[in-house]
Amino acid sequence: MNTELRIEKVSKSFPGVKALNEVNLTMKGGSVHALLGENGAGKSTLIKIITGVYRADSGVLKTNGEEKFFNSPVEATDAGIAVVHQERNLIPEFSVEENITLHHPPTKFGIVDRAERTRLARQALETLGFDIDLNERVKNLSVAQMQLVEIAKALVTNAQIILLDEPTASITSGETIKLFDVIKRLKESGTAVLFVSHKLEEVYEICDTVTVLRDGESILESKPLSEYKQGEIVDAMVGRHLADRKVELRKVNRSVEPVMQLTDIHTALGHEKISMSLYPGEVLGMYGLVGAGRSELARSVLGLHGISSGELKLNGQVVEIKSLRDALHKHRIGYVTENRKEEGLFLDFPVRKNISVTILSKILKKLGVISFQEEDSVSTKYVDRLGIKVVDNNQLAGTLSGGNQQKVSVSKWLAADTKILIIDEPTVGVDVRTKASFHELIVELANEGLSIILISSDLAEMISLADRILVMRDYQLVGDLDNSKDYTTMSRGIMTAIHSA
Amino acid sequence: MSPLTRIRRIVGDQRVVLTLLTVGLFLYFGMKNSAFFSTDFVIYPLLRDGAVLTVIGLAQLCALSIGHLNLAVGRMAAVAALAAGASYQYWHLALIPGLLIGLVTGALLGAITGWMIVKSQVNAFIVTLAMDFALLGFVTFIYVTFTGATAAFTTKPAGMEYWRNTSLHQYCIAGHCGPRVFPMMLVPAIIALILVGFMYAKTRMGRELLATGSNLRAAKLSGIPVDRRVIMAHTLSGLLAALAGVMLAFTNGSFTASIGSQFMLPSFLGPVLGGTLLVGGAVQVLGTFIGTMLTLVIRQGLSVQGIGLETLNIALGLVLLTALSLGQIQKMFTSIRMRGRT
Ligand SMILES: Nc1ncnc2c1ncn2[C@@H]1O[C@H](COP(=O)(O)OP(=O)(O)OP(=O)(O)O)[C@@H](O)[C@H]1O
Ligand SMILES: [Mg+2]
Numbered sequence: 001m002n003t004e005l006r007i008e009k010v011s012k013s014f015p016g017v018k019a020l021n022e023v024n025l026t027m028k029g030g031s032v033h034a035l036l037g038e039n040g041a042g043k044s045t046l047i048k049i050i051t052g053v054y055r056a057d058s059g060v061l062k063t064n065g066e067e068k069f070f071n072s073p074v075e076a077t078d079a080g081i082a083v084v085h086q087e088r089n090l091i092p093e094f095s096v097e098e099n100i101t102l103h104h105p106p107t108k109f110g111i112v113d114r115a116e117r118t119r120l121a122r123q124a125l126e127t128l129g130f131d132i133d134l135n136e137r138v139k140n141l142s143v144a145q146m147q148l149v150e151i152a153k154a155l156v157t158n159a160q161i162i163l164l165d166e167p168t169a170s171i172t173s174g175e176t177i178k179l180f181d182v183i184k185r186l187k188e189s190g191t192a193v194l195f196v197s198h199k200l201e202e203v204y205e206i207c208d209t210v211t212v213l214r215d216g217e218s219i220l221e222s223k224p225l226s227e228y229k230q231g232e233i234v235d236a237m238v239g240r241h242l243a244d245r246k247v248e249l250r251k252v253n254r255s256v257e258p259v260m261q262l263t264d265i266h267t268a269l270g271h272e273k274i275s276m277s278l279y280p281g282e283v284l285g286m287y288g289l290v291g292a293g294r295s296e297l298a299r300s301v302l303g304l305h306g307i308s309s310g311e312l313k314l315n316g317q318v319v320e321i322k323s324l325r326d327a328l329h330k331h332r333i334g335y336v337t338e339n340r341k342e343e344g345l346f347l348d349f350p351v352r353k354n355i356s357v358t359i360l361s362k363i364l365k366k367l368g369v370i371s372f373q374e375e376d377s378v379s380t381k382y383v384d385r386l387g388i389k390v391v392d393n394n395q396l397a398g399t400l401s402g403g404n405q406q407k408v409s410v411s412k413w414l415a416a417d418t419k420i421l422i423i424d425e426p427t428v429g430v431d432v433r434t435k436a437s438f439h440e441l442i443v444e445l446a447n448e449g450l451s452i453i454l455i456s457s458d459l460a461e462m463i464s465l466a467d468r469i470l471v472m473r474d475y476q477l478v479g480d481l482d483n484s485k486d487y488t489t490m491s492r493g494i495m496t497a498i499h500s501a
Numbered sequence: 502m503s504p505l506t507r508i509r510r511i512v513g514d515q516r517v518v519l520t521l522l523t524v525g526l527f528l529y530f531g532m533k534n535s536a537f538f539s540t541d542f543v544i545y546p547l548l549r550d551g552a553v554l555t556v557i558g559l560a561q562l563c564a565l566s567i568g569h570l571n572l573a574v575g576r577m578a579a580v581a582a583l584a585a586g587a588s589y590q591y592w593h594l595a596l597i598p599g600l601l602i603g604l605v606t607g608a609l610l611g612a613i614t615g616w617m618i619v620k621s622q623v624n625a626f627i628v629t630l631a632m633d634f635a636l637l638g639f640v641t642f643i644y645v646t647f648t649g650a651t652a653a654f655t656t657k658p659a660g661m662e663y664w665r666n667t668s669l670h671q672y673c674i675a676g677h678c679g680p681r682v683f684p685m686m687l688v689p690a691i692i693a694l695i696l697v698g699f700m701y702a703k704t705r706m707g708r709e710l711l712a713t714g715s716n717l718r719a720a721k722l723s724g725i726p727v728d729r730r731v732i733m734a735h736t737l738s739g740l741l742a743a744l745a746g747v748m749l750a751f752t753n754g755s756f757t758a759s760i761g762s763q764f765m766l767p768s769f770l771g772p773v774l775g776g777t778l779l780v781g782g783a784v785q786v787l788g789t790f791i792g793t794m795l796t797l798v799i800r801q802g803l804s805v806q807g808i809g810l811e812t813l814n815i816a817l818g819l820v821l822l823t824a825l826s827l828g829q830i831q832k833m834f835t836s837i838r839m840r841g842r843t
Binding site for chain 1: 712
């Protein structure tokens with residue numbers, strides 16, 4: 001029988017929000033179904049209802065004709081549903097191999113069959129064409145590698161229904177191509193795939209049908225994707241027509257002293273001969289494939305790992321940054337981490353306290369008492385500006401949708417009023433509209449004199465935002481391109497830099 | 502907010518439930534045996550013990566706020582009491598200066614503990630456990646060496662009786678006198694509650710401690726000096742343990758090695774029943790007082806029932822386990838709600 005999963009009139013409320021309101025969706029074997037919507041539209045909630053993480057308030061779930069909701073993720077897995085959740089669910093202390101086979105470890109006489117386990121895990125990674133050490137502990141992997149492990153983990157189960165919640169958010173185009181090859185193969189073999197992404201180009205490349213959610217309602221329900229133009233899909237998500245944003249070339253004065261200059265930096269992590277300059281008001285992009293060493297460079301320079309030789313100058317002065325605290329308070333440099341869950345957010349703090357954490361020293365009254373009024377106004381400002389979807393700014397950060405968590409994690413650094421901001425993958429999982437307003441904000445800040453180093457694996461974002469693009473490969477700089485902001489020529493230039501020896 | 506949600510929120514607040522439970526049990530025990538309502542023999546001592554145990558609960562709460570444990574609270578209290586006692590005995594200090602010496606001793610012990618945790622990167626559990634053993638040996642050694650068989654400093658500074666035995670009843674305004682059940686010992690406990698509560702709710706220090714407890718890496722990346730905050734939390738823990746130690750010595754009327762030996766369990770019960778998270782990042786200061794009073798009412802209530810010591814201990818243990826697991830279950834639900842996004 002052909003695989004089919006049907007959702008009928010499913011509703012779900014959380015305190016203060018109706019996350020889903022009578023949503024319908026039908027996905028079929030041999031087809032890839034796009035689930036789209038802005039941040040907080042209800043996509044992840046729907047996936048969690050299908051997989052038994054949350055219980056629906058009302059509605060029906062039919063899997064291959066059988067009408068029932070799963071009571072737990074285990075039941076869903078047993079029924080042949082595999083899922084990659086938006087937030088990673090790996091066990092940091094376990095090896096890659098152990099994580100991949102976590103749900104179904106192969107056993108012999110009740111004991112884990114290690115050889116078989118290695119075989120399974122290796123096979124999963126090989127089908128995907130990913131090269132990761134099977135014995136490495138997951139906590140030592142980069143965010144992108146963790147994402148790849150998560151995908152491999154879903155694929156080993158041989159499920160008939162696969163739900164992918166933003167699987168490509170933190171991997172680069174190279175890995176995405178490999179993933180799509182696998183999805184295409186799955187599709188041919190009759191698997192039903194649900195695909196969530198904010199990158200519409202990808203959606204058009206791989207998906208056949210589409211459902212669009214807006215504020216918990218299904219605006220388009222299981223329609224053939226080819227009948228809609230990209231603009232129409234965006235309009236459906238946003239609820240009104242969104243004008244195309246024009247990209248502008250900015251003028252950066254490079255005849256002055258750079259605000260930050262690296263000369264021949266080497267690090268213990270393996271960076272070699274890194275030299276670069278950042279000028280006042282410049283948006284300097286750093287592009288590279290996963291594992292190129294961009295975040296590691298930033299973290300080394302900021303004193304998290306340390307540098308082994310070379311010179312770091314800030315405004316012409318040679319300095320050594322010992323810790324992030326030094327960076328922030330002495331040199332006014334901020335670092336927005338790519339790893340929001342582990343390093344960016346206090347999940348059990350309200351949004352308000354998350355945003356104000358970098359500026360506590362500025363909103364103090366007497367006796368070290370925090371001015372709640374100022375805290376409130378600062379956080380409200382960013383909540384409004386980035387359109388963070390909250391009930392109020394006392395909502396716990398852990399209960400926000402993934403994209404909205406990302407916005408909170410970035411906000412606290414925008415609020416910090418720094419001179420240099422290093423932003424690592426700022427728009428991972430952020431929807432089209434917010435991305436645009438976020439880009440505007442970055443340009444605005446740069447125009448006000450903030451110097452920005454932008455690390456992003458999103459090529460389109462890089463090309464529309466950066467003034468200059470550095471290309472990194474294997475812990476070395478292999479390209480330095482002036483950005484003409486023309487996608488075709490720039491992407492070609494960058495790819496040449498990455499692939500030429 | 503609709504009245505219904507408001508009611509739901511009030512009923513859902515662990516502190517309200519705890520208060521109702523405490524008062525309910527109190528009335529229940531009193532009805533079963535009216536001796537339980539005796540001001541002098543039950544309620545006054547109960548509140549006086551409650552004062553001491555609340556302060557030791559706060560000491561533990563400070564460590565819990567950053568996600569650590571302080572298994573040495575009892576022994577830190579003992580050393581602080583020893584220092585205060587010795588200063589009364591040998592230097593004939595007045596009450597307040599001696600108390601200050603005790604407090605400084607406790608704070609120093611806490612600071613050293615915190616420093617060792619930061620420098621060695623060893624889990625607080627292990628470090629405070631080791632500290633507890635070391636201090637236990639030290640305390641016994643000092644008492645035995647200096648006081649021989651009595652094993653106690655017995656010099657009572659002037660004013661000790663006042664804190665031990667008197668109540669607000671002695672203060673009258675326009676013919677209205679304070680209640681006789683209100684021990685003076687509650688005054689330092691209330692001050693500690695207010696200060697600690699104020700710190701966690703309103704100040705930058707409190708916020709940074711909680712941030713450190715909530716997510717150490719995020720706190721570090723946000724420019725919070727996490728090492729110093731860890732030391733600070735343990736310093737405060739030591740300081741409050743010292744206060745509790747001296748308060749207990751005053752209550753007992755002498756400074757002995759056994760001070761603090763009964764502190765460990767209550768130090769966790771108060772905060773945890775009151776809603777403080779064991780994993781750090783959230784504290785309930787007032788809840789600590791309520792949680793402490795609940796455990797005391799249960800203990801006293803059962804003993805007034807004339808239940809034998811062994812049975813009493815068993816019953817007490819069971820009641821506390823139940824209460825704890827209830828609290829724990831409730832907390833699990835809150836944290837599932839909070840971290841629902843897997
Ligand atoms: N555990 C929860 N408690 C309270 N509110 C929640 C919880 N989980 C989700 N929500 C709310 O439900 C709404 C939908 O969230 P959901 O995570 O489904 O969005 P999403 O479409 O996946 O967004 P994104 O693109 O940002 O990942 C949001 O307003 C979110 O704040
Ligand atoms: Mg989501």
